[in-house]
Amino acid sequence: MSSGGVIEHFSYIVTVFLMVAGLFIVIARGNLIKKLIGLSIFQTSVYLLYIAPGKLLGGTAPILAPQYSIYSNPLPHVLILTAIVVGVATLALGLALAVRIREAYGTIEEDEIVARDNAIEDAEGAGS
Amino acid sequence: MSIAAHLPALQVVLPLLSAPLVVLLRHGGLAFAVVTTAAWAAFACAIGLWLQVGQLDPGGAISYHIGSWPPPWGIEYRVDRLTSFVLLLVSGMAALVLPYSRASVEREIPRELHYLYYAMFALCLTGLLGITITGDAFNIFVFLEISSLSTYVLIALGRDRRALTAAYQYLIMGSIGATFIVIGIGFLYLLTGTLNLVDMAERLRDVENYRPVLAALAFLTVGISLKLALFPLHQWLPNAYTYAPSAVTAFLAATATKVSVYVLIRFYFTVFGESLVFDKLPLPQIMLGLSLLAMFVASFIAIFQHNLKRLFAYSSVGQIGYITLGLSFDSVNGLTASIVHLFNHGIAKGAIFLLIGGMVLGLAKHGAVPPAPTFDRLDGLAKRMPLTCFGIVIAGLSLIGVPGTVGFISKWYLIMAALEKGQFWLVGAILLSSLLAVAYVWRFVEVAYFRAPLAGFEKREAPLSMLIPALLLVAATIWFGLDTSITVGSALDAAQQLVKNGR
Known part of the structure; x- marks a missing residue:
C-alpha cells in the first residue's frame, strides 16, 4: 500500500487494529476485569466503523441553512449513541458479575475459578 | 384506528x-x-x-x-x-x-x-x-x-x-x-x-x-x-x-x-x-458439516453427563444441529423442517426443563434450597413422582423422533429434503444420531424406573401450578405430532414465501 493509501484508509486501519486488539485481549487474558476491558475496546472499534464514513470533509451538521450545502450523515451518530448505551450497560453488568464472582470465589482469575469448580465437581462425582 | x-x-x-x-x-x-x-x-x-x-x-x-x-x-x-x-x-x-x-x-x-x-x-x-x-x-x-x-x-x-x-x-x-x-x-x-x-x-x-x-x-x-x-x-x-x-x-x-x-x-x-x-x-457445505458435528458430538457428550439438566443442555446443542441442517439444504422442504423443528424442539425441551424444575423441588427436604438433579439422586424417582417422570419420557421420545410425537414430524421433513437432494447417506446419519438420543433418554429411564427408590423420601409430585404448564406442553408434543395442520401448515407457507422471495 502506498503512503497515500495509508492516510486515505487511516480510520479503517485504526478501526481494524482496535477490533483485533480488543478481541485478542478477551481471548488471551484470564483476568475477568481485563477481559471486560478488551470487550469494551472491541465494541468501541465498531463505533468508529460506523461514525468515520458518515463524516464528509467540510461537511457541517445537517441544519438547513442557505450558506451550507454539504452535510455529514447524522444517522450513524444516532445509531452509535444507542450502541454506546448498550456498551455501557454491558460493561456495568459485566463488572457487577465480576464483583459477585469475587465475593463467591475470592478471586477474579479464570484459571483459579475453574480449578475451584473442578474440585467441587470431583467431590460430587466421588460421592456418587 | x-x-x-x-x-x-x-x-x-x-x-x-x-x-x-x-x-x-x-x-x-x-x-x-x-x-x-x-x-x-x-x-x-x-x-x-x-x-x-x-x-x-x-x-x-x-x-x-x-x-x-x-x-x-x-x-x-x-x-x-x-x-x-x-x-x-x-x-x-x-x-x-x-x-x-x-x-x-x-x-x-x-x-x-x-x-x-x-x-x-x-x-x-x-x-x-x-x-x-x-x-x-x-x-x-x-x-x-x-x-x-x-x-x-x-x-x-x-x-x-x-x-x-x-x-x-x-x-x-x-x-x-x-x-x-x-x-x-x-x-x-x-x-x-x-x-x-x-x-x-x-x-x-x-x-x-x-x-x-x-x-x-x-x-x-x-x-x-x-x-x-x-x-x-x-x-x-x-x-x-x-x-x-x-x-x-x-x-x-x-x-x-x-x-x-x-x-x-x-x-x-x-x-x-x-x-x-x-x-x-461454500456455506451450505460448512453448515452441513457443522450440523452433522452438532448432531453427533453434542449428543454423544450428552450421554456421559452426570447432571440431568446438563445432559439435556447438550441435547439442545445437538437438536439445533437438525435445525441448521434443514437450512443447509436450501429447499422448501428443508426450510419447512427447520421452522417446524424450531417450534417442535421448543415445546419438547421446554416441557423437559419445566418438569426437571418440579423434580428438583421434590429432591429437596422441606423448605431447603433445591439440589442439582444429578443421577445419583434420581434412583427410583418414577415411584415418587410418576407424572413428572412419565412426562419427561414422553418429551424424550419426541427428542428421539418416535412417530406420534412432534420430533417425528421434523425428522420426516428433514429426511424428505435429504432424499430430494439425492443424499441418501444423510438419511442414515439422521437415523444414527437419533440412536444417540435413545441412549441419553434411556439413561434417565433406567435410573428413574429400574432402580430401587432412595430411602427416606415419600411420594410427592411437584406443586400443581408447576405440573399443569409442564404437562400442557407434554400434551402439545403429542397433539402437534398427530395434528400438523397448524405447525406444518404455517411452516410450509412461510418456507414457500421465503424461498420465492429469495429467487
Whole structure:
C-alpha cells in the first residue's frame, strides 16, 4: 500500500487494529476485569466503523441553512449513541458479575475459578 | 384506528411497560400478577396477528409504521407468516412459564429479588418479541441486547455460585456475537445506505458483487451462530442452562436460541437472498458439516453427563444441529423442517426443563434450597413422582423422533429434503444420531424406573401450578405430532414465501 493509501484508509486501519486488539485481549487474558476491558475496546472499534464514513470533509451538521450545502450523515451518530448505551450497560453488568464472582470465589482469575469448580465437581462425582 | 391495527406495537410495548412498573411496585406478588398479565396480553396479540396474517394473500405481510414514519425512513414492524409463527411460540412459552415461575422462584431465588426476576423476565420477553417483529436491522441489534442483558441477569440469579461464572461467560461470548452482528449490519448499511430489511434486500441486488457484502455475510453468520449455539460456538450454553433457575432454563431453551435461528433465516432468505448465500460461498457445505458435528458430538457428550439438566443442555446443542441442517439444504422442504423443528424442539425441551424444575423441588427436604438433579439422586424417582417422570419420557421420545410425537414430524421433513437432494447417506446419519438420543433418554429411564427408590423420601409430585404448564406442553408434543395442520401448515407457507422471495 502506498503512503497515500495509508492516510486515505487511516480510520479503517485504526478501526481494524482496535477490533483485533480488543478481541485478542478477551481471548488471551484470564483476568475477568481485563477481559471486560478488551470487550469494551472491541465494541468501541465498531463505533468508529460506523461514525468515520458518515463524516464528509467540510461537511457541517445537517441544519438547513442557505450558506451550507454539504452535510455529514447524522444517522450513524444516532445509531452509535444507542450502541454506546448498550456498551455501557454491558460493561456495568459485566463488572457487577465480576464483583459477585469475587465475593463467591475470592478471586477474579479464570484459571483459579475453574480449578475451584473442578474440585467441587470431583467431590460430587466421588460421592456418587 | 381500532386496536386491531395496533397489535404489532402492542405486542412489544405491553411487556416492555410492565418491566419498569414492576420495579416501581417492588413487591413479588404484584410483580407476578403484572408480568403474567402482560405476557398473556402479548400471547393474545400474537394470536390476533396470526389470524390477521392468515387472512392475507400468501406472501403478504402486515407493515406497521412506528410513529407513522413511512419506511424506509422510519422503523417498520413487519409481520409475515414466519414472524407470526415465532411470535406465537415465544409469547406462548412466556404465558406458560410465568404461572409456573411463582412456585419455582419461591424456592430458588431469595424473596427480596423476586420482583427483579419478573422485571428481567418481562425485558427478556420484550427483547425476543422485538427481534422477531422488527423490520429494521439496527433495531434487531437493540432488541437483541435487551434480551441478552436481561438473560445474563436471569442466569446469574441461580443459587449455585457457578451460575455467576456461567452468566459471565455468556456475557462475554454473547457480546462478541452481538458485536459481530453490528459489524455485519454496519457493512450492509455502508453499502446500501438503508437499515430497513426489505429496502436493503432490494438495494443489495445492485452491489451483489462487492467484497464487503461477503464480509457482512460472514460477520452476521458467525455472530448469529454464536447466539444460536451452533457447534462449536456453543460453549456458553451447557453451563448457562445447567445453573440458571429452572423456569429460566425452560424459557431460554424454548425461545432464545430459536429466535436467533429466526434472525439467521431472516438475513439469509429475506436480505441476502439464496443466490448470494448459497452459490457464492461454500456455506451450505460448512453448515452441513457443522450440523452433522452438532448432531453427533453434542449428543454423544450428552450421554456421559452426570447432571440431568446438563445432559439435556447438550441435547439442545445437538437438536439445533437438525435445525441448521434443514437450512443447509436450501429447499422448501428443508426450510419447512427447520421452522417446524424450531417450534417442535421448543415445546419438547421446554416441557423437559419445566418438569426437571418440579423434580428438583421434590429432591429437596422441606423448605431447603433445591439440589442439582444429578443421577445419583434420581434412583427410583418414577415411584415418587410418576407424572413428572412419565412426562419427561414422553418429551424424550419426541427428542428421539418416535412417530406420534412432534420430533417425528421434523425428522420426516428433514429426511424428505435429504432424499430430494439425492443424499441418501444423510438419511442414515439422521437415523444414527437419533440412536444417540435413545441412549441419553434411556439413561434417565433406567435410573428413574429400574432402580430401587432412595430411602427416606415419600411420594410427592411437584406443586400443581408447576405440573399443569409442564404437562400442557407434554400434551402439545403429542397433539402437534398427530395434528400438523397448524405447525406444518404455517411452516410450509412461510418456507414457500421465503424461498420465492429469495429467487
